[in-house]
Amino acid sequence: MTWPNRFLALGHEHYTELTAQALPAPHWVATSDDCAALLGLPSDWAEAAELNALQVFTGNALWPGMKTLASVYSGHQFGVWAGQLGDGRALWLGEMDTPNGTMELQLKGAGRTPYSRMGDGRAVLRSSIREYLCSEAMAALGVPTTRALCITGSSLPVRRETIETAAVVTRVAPSFIRFGHFEHFSHHDQPAALKRLADFVIEHHYPACRDVAEPYAGLLEAVALRTAEMAAAWQAVGFCHGVMNTDNMSILGLTIDYGPYGFLDAFDPGHICNHSDEQGRYAFARQPNVAFWNLHALAQALLPLMGTGDEASERALAALAPYKAAFPQALLARMSAKLGLAQAEDSDRELVDDLLRRMAADRADFTITFRRLAQFNTAPGADNATMRDLFIDREAFDTWAARYAERLRREHSIDAERALRMNLVNPKFVLRNHLADAAIQAAQAGDFGETERLMQVLRRPFDEQVEHEAYAAFPPEWASSIEVSCSS
Numbered sequence: 001m002t003w004p005n006r007f008l009a010l011g012h013e014h015y016t017e018l019t020a021q022a023l024p025a026p027h028w029v030a031t032s033d034d035c036a037a038l039l040g041l042p043s044d045w046a047e048a049a050e051l052n053a054l055q056v057f058t059g060n061a062l063w064p065g066m067k068t069l070a071s072v073y074s075g076h077q078f079g080v081w082a083g084q085l086g087d088g089r090a091l092w093l094g095e096m097d098t099p100n101g102t103m104e105l106q107l108k109g110a111g112r113t114p115y116s117r118m119g120d121g122r123a124v125l126r127s128s129i130r131e132y133l134c135s136e137a138m139a140a141l142g143v144p145t146t147r148a149l150c151i152t153g154s155s156l157p158v159r160r161e162t163i164e165t166a167a168v169v170t171r172v173a174p175s176f177i178r179f180g181h182f183e184h185f186s187h188h189d190q191p192a193a194l195k196r197l198a199d200f201v202i203e204h205h206y207p208a209c210r211d212v213a214e215p216y217a218g219l220l221e222a223v224a225l226r227t228a229e230m231a232a233a234w235q236a237v238g239f240c241h242g243v244m245n246t247d248n249m250s251i252l253g254l255t256i257d258y259g260p261y262g263f264l265d266a267f268d269p270g271h272i273c274n275h276s277d278e279q280g281r282y283a284f285a286r287q288p289n290v291a292f293w294n295l296h297a298l299a300q301a302l303l304p305l306m307g308t309g310d311e312a313s314e315r316a317l318a319a320l321a322p323y324k325a326a327f328p329q330a331l332l333a334r335m336s337a338k339l340g341l342a343q344a345e346d347s348d349r350e351l352v353d354d355l356l357r358r359m360a361a362d363r364a365d366f367t368i369t370f371r372r373l374a375q376f377n378t379a380p381g382a383d384n385a386t387m388r389d390l391f392i393d394r395e396a397f398d399t400w401a402a403r404y405a406e407r408l409r410r411e412h413s414i415d416a417e418r419a420l421r422m423n424l425v426n427p428k429f430v431l432r433n434h435l436a437d438a439a440i441q442a443a444q445a446g447d448f449g450e451t452e453r454l455m456q457v458l459r460r461p462f463d464e465q466v467e468h469e470a471y472a473a474f475p476p477e478w479a480s481s482i483e484v485s486c487s488s
Helices: 006-010 034-039 126-142 180-187 193-204 207-211 217-238 284-305 309-320 322-338 348-362 366-373 394-410 413-423 434-443 449-458 466-472 477-481
Strands: 015-017 027-031 070-071 076-078 080-084 090-098 101-106 147-159 163-173
Touching: 006 015, 006 070, 006 101, 015 163, 027 090, 027 126, 027 434, 027 449, 034 126, 034 147, 034 163, 126 163, 126 434, 126 449, 180 284, 193 207, 193 217, 193 284, 193 477, 207 217, 207 466, 217 284, 217 309, 217 322, 284 309, 284 322, 309 322, 322 348, 322 413, 348 394, 366 466, 394 413, 434 449, 449 466
Parallel strands: none
Antiparallel strands: 015 070, 027 147, 070 090, 076 080, 090 101, 101 163, 147 163
């Protein structure tokens, strides 16, 4: 294995080198074959004695070439400046050369760091399973995301609301740099460190920006466009992040820091998945605007590199402006594909929006509605009962369905061919909270089998998998009482 560890070149202003705090008697909870393949690890990596992977990914040992550190950053939390933050329970293991480019590996839950503040630096089994499952599920859905290689567990007690047991999840990404890294050095008036960071990101992750007239404005625009694609992907699959603080925003436009997330069950644009979000700042429908707000915070941090006075502000605003067109375009493209539309018409946005309004009014299940839409019959007089039965106001649905059928007939859509296309973009399986909860409860009782079964289903979210039909069913009534918060 080769470990370039380029992040180390930024210097000690950006991180603190330290080692993990060992966990006693670790054991495997789950491993991702897909993520292991991404890294180019051998098929027996988890069990090979010479790799000692269980100890390495618990923080009890290192592979040659690994360099452990925790990085410093700051950020806005719930729209309020929070000051210095940092990797409070994350430990960077290094950058690994892989068949898919250089990837950073990071342990989450490896113990206290200088940035832990009042925390213990640990993660618990519950939150680790949630992050592991969703990281890999989102990748299978085609949503930009960090990945998760594995979870290890230990009997070490950790206090949250109750006493739980410790766990460590290994996260993988081309970079874990966040908006908050830039905010930190800008806020603390460290222009040299800020410039080094921006130059580092351009050199290794946005090399096209080197050749534009204003590289830092180019960087901001590139990040804005990636963030727009990520936000559109979230909205199209009904994903709620729950805690879109600037320190949880990836400079690469990746979904990062899975905590109080949730996939929509009944469609409610105002759904708040985070029980800690008392004001609803991060409600589902607000996510695109919050992403844009966060990009403004990043722009503010980059201003010292863009010139002085009004000139710098104008460059920053111009770099952000493409988001306002890119996001709706990206979302419409995804939603049009979800409706099986092969050609674009000016009325498509209205058709999509009217379906969403109808779904919201009748609280139709988000995932099931779009999956069933693939069965829509365009023949005159077809009742389309499988879709119609999802709506309380059947007449209102019939009115929309007539417009939809006419729209499809205008482009000579063939039902069977369209159904195949739609089933490639409308998942049958998503990580609903009640499914994650069942896996967590089994794991806390010592049975990790449900975590593995659920992961195998989520690896193929668009396949029928008739043997796993229960995972695609309507959520039980008790699912609506599940609460997740920032401690999740």
